Amino acid sequence: MTVTVQVDTTRPVATLINVFTVSPDRQDELLELLVRATEETMKRQPGFVRANFHASLDGERVINYAQWETEEHYHAMLANPEARVHMDQAEKIATNVQPRLFKVRSTHLPAAPDAGAA
Numbered sequence: 001m002t003v004t005v006q007v008d009t010t011r012p013v014a015t016l017i018n019v020f021t022v023s024p025d026r027q028d029e030l031l032e033l034l035v036r037a038t039e040e041t042m043k044r045q046p047g048f049v050r051a052n053f054h055a056s057l058d059g060e061r062v063i064n065y066a067q068w069e070t071e072e073h074y075h076a077m078l079a080n081p082e083a084r085v086h087m088d089q090a091e092k093i094a095t096n097v098q099p100r101l102f103k104v105r106s107t108h109l110p111a112a113p114d115a116g117a118a
Contacts, residue, residue: 013049014071014101017063021096024059030093031055031062037086042066045083047073062094071101 022030031053038051049067056062068074077083091097 013067013069013104014074015104016066016068016074016099017102018066018097018099020062020064020090020094020098021060022062022094026093027055027059027062030090033086033089033093034062034064037083037090041080041083041086042077045073045077045080047076064099074101 020030034053042048042051047069049069051064051066054063054065068077078087
């Protein structure tokens, strides 16, 4: 199965990259919490665009790559008590949490196959 992350550079969005450091024996627990929080709460927040979760192969990191329509939508979510409950739970599982907002500046796809190649 191929899983891809779609990044839309045609519209300005606030991109959250949140790096969670976690004990390898708790990586799955953290992922389950983040997925449940997204399904139950984050998807229903105004301005939510998408969320993706990445688990490091060594089990020590989980990365949340999410997009919000605007920085203001992201900050409104942070102030929402319902969303805050999930974030507080994640902070109890992870040993370190580093959320940062970014602006997508560039994306790249594989080169198209040469139509003239035989």
